[in-house]
Amino acid sequence: MERLPIPKYVFNFWFIFILIVGFLPPLILNFSVLKGLISSLLSLHTIFLSILIEALPFVLIGILIAGFIQIFITEEHIQRWIPRNTLMAVIMSCLVGALFPACECGIVPIVRRLIAKGVPIHAAIGFMLTGPLINPIVILSTYMAFGNNFKIAILRMIIGFVIAIIVALLISLFFKGSQFKGSLHPPSSSINTQTPSFITKLLNMFKHAIDEFFDMGKYLIIGAFLAAFVQTYVSTKTLVEIGDGLSTSILVMMSLAFILSLCSEADAFIGASFNAIFSTPSILAFLIFGPMIDLKNTIMLMSVFRLKFVLTLVALVATVVYFSILILSAYL
Amino acid sequence: MKFHFQQALRALMLLAFSAMIASLHWTEELTKFINPKYESLSQTASILFFILFLVQLTRVVSLSKTTQHCHDTGQACCSHHDHGQSVFTRKKIISYLIIMTPIITGFFVPAKILDAAIADKKGGAFILTQQSQKSKIEDYLTTNETIDENIYDEHDPDPRLIEEKQEMTKKQYEQLKQKLAQQTTLKMTDDDYTIYYEEINQHLANYLGKQIQLKGFVLKEESFTENQLVISRFLITHCVADASIVGFLTEFPEATTITEDTWIEVIGTIGQTTYEGASLPVIHIDDWVTIEQPESPYLYPITIRMSF
Structure with a gap:
């Protein structure tokens, strides 16, 4: 039995947090500053809880699906379903992701369970990238947010799909194996030869879901806290003011997508509100990058994968999105 | 018989999550966090937590001395997985503390x-100049068909929302819009605020000189002149994390005496002005009054059902 190691930064983070909250106010000794600080902390708390309340239903659905995969789907199934050819496997997994409605935090436990069941890493990543980005709700909310215009919605889906395939293929070049944190024991053949009853299986599915929740929960909470912290203390105005010229504005919108950690069904409205400040390509970068990678789900990925893998994945997605949009911007 | 402390702790936390969401719902605090339209989704989460709690209860006490660990799954064992059986370590205590944080603050810290201050972080009045050119953020579209197939919206719409016209068909929406446009005095209520807002920003010329009545909280910018302020509202699509600002720039002499975050209700005339190079509507105030912060301070987008 392995315990999940918690990265050192968690301790540092809370240490710094307690330091700021506990010791800074008396040092400043200024009533109005203190009042402002308390007020902003309450706002921070409200945003933090709201992100959590918004995400929890999706995370619960995610862990239940993960539990379902663990109990009801065998390695043999996976072996039969996933094509041997890397390109075919990636395209198939991206298609499955596109048909599968999920959000970027609920999909992490599912991906982890799929990889544990023997799905190759590139296929799992392809699925993870298209899952939250391409689904009916996202298409419709994007369509509506941009003035009943299908152009942005369709571009978002098509470019996002191609980018997901490219990233998954790159992952297949660089990484083999599960990339899980800690060592993954080779899957042992079933010890128990008799098949348990359906009820037992169902119960086990829920038990796995519970374990999954306690594995993921803390990362979701830290991710939500960081996203809320950024929303409370970092002004988008400063970011927006940097964004001058095409290449920087794409970068600005991508960083905005990363730090805001919005749910992919709601981000179209925020994206649209920047429509007049920024050009279409940078808005598209915001809409494509956000559902694939953001602050909240990066923290959650760190709970599953090696730090090196997570950082490479984030860098790869960011680079591919950035250059694809930059190159395509001439035609948009 | 063996009592597993850690399993009991986990059961307690699952129950607490369920109870926290349920209590936020009962006290109607939940609307301060999320769009009421998604409340049933949170209720589902509360129920799921409760089911998980019931399942977890079966693990608290084991009859035999052997650990039940995944031998009963009849499947390959998952090795990198914490089943809550291993010993308590400092790391585990901290991770449980992190999970408990939102439960405790959710119960005791008010929303x-x-x-x-948050409006300022979200771009402040600067955002308004953009909306006047491209104001489409307030419509949210879903179709009946996708709702049925989709895990996001498996619930029926709250009948209250339909009563309050928060959900309507495209045709009804257009009719309502026309009806509103013909009125000489625009009285903006929470239900039709977004319709007026979109209309006025898109077809300002049609509304110049009309009387308008609305309420909102005061937002100021450093670049404003002394007699300027924005009467603003937050529009919430899903949860307060995605709140965006809507509102109107106003001009009147007493503006300088009103502090930020004060809720006011005003009657005025719609005009046109330029701010930071953008043309946008302005309200010249005829009369104003300070009001209490309303019970429901947020606005929610109107869902337009498309009938295919």
Whole structure:
């Protein structure tokens, strides 16, 4: 039995947090500053809880699906379903992701369970990238947010799909194996030869879901806290003011997508509100990058994968999105 | 018989999550966090937590001395997985503390209504100049068909929302819009605020000189002149984290005496002005009054059902 190691930064983070909250106010000794600080902390708390309340239903659905995969789907199934050819496997997994409605935090436990069941890493990543980005709700909310215009919605889906395939293929070049944190024991053949009853299986599915929740929960909470912290203390105005010229504005919108950690069904409205400040390509970068990678789900990925893998994945997605949009911007 | 402390702790936390969401719902605090339209989704989460709690209860006490660990799954064992059987370590205590944080604060720390400080972080009045050119953020579209197939919206719409016209068909929406446009005095209520807002920003010329009555909280910018302020509201699509600002720039002499975050209700005439190079509507105030912060301070987008 392995315990999940918690990265050192968690301790540092809370240490710094307690330091700021506990010791800074008396040092400043200024009533109005203190009042402002308390007020902003309450706002921070409200945003933090709201992100959590918004995400929890999706995370619960995610862990239940993960539990379902663990109990009801065998390695043999996976072996039969996933094509041997890397390109075919990636395209198939991206298609499955596109048909599968999920959000970027609920999909992490599912991906982890799929990889544990023997799905190759590139296929799992392809699925993870298209899952939250391409689904009916996202298409419709994007369509509506941009003035009943299908152009942005369709571009978002098509470019996002191609980018997901490219990233998954790159992952297949660089990484083999599960990339899980800690060592993954080779899957042992079933010890128990008799098949348990359906009820037992169902119960086990829920038990796995519970374990999954306690594995993921803390990362979701830290991710939500960081996203809320950024929303409370970092002004988008400063970011927006940097964004001058095409290449920087794409970068600005991508960083905005990363730090805001919005749910992919709601981000179209925020994206649209920047429509007049920024050009279409940078808005598209915001809409494509956000559902694939953001602050909240990066923290959650760190709970599953090696730090090196997570950082490479984030860098790869960011680079591919950035250059694809930059190159395509001439035609948009 | 063996009592597993850690399993009991986990059971307690699952129950607490369920109870926290349920209590936020009962006290109607939940609307301060999320769009009421998604409340049933949170209720589902509360119920799921409760089911998980019931399942977890079966693990608290084991009859035999052997650990039940995944031998009963009849499947390959998952090795990198914490089943809550291993010993307590400092790391585990911290991770449980992290999970308990939102439960405790959720019960004891009151929700705060977003204020001007947050509005400023979200771009402040600068955002308004953009909306006047491209104002489409307020419509949210879903179709009946996808709702049925989709895990996001498996619930029926709250009948209250339909009563309050928060959900309507495209045709009804257009009719309502026309009806509103013909009125000489625009009285903006929470239900039709977004319709007026979109209309006025898109077809300002049609509304110049009309009387308007609305309420909102005061937002100021450093670049404003002394007699300027924005009467603003937060529009919430899903949860307060995605709140965006809507509102109107106003001009009147007493503006300088009103502090930020004060809720006011005003009657005025719609005009046109330029701010930071953008043309946008302005309200010249005829009469104004300070009001209490309303029960429901947020606005929610109107869902337009498309009938295919």
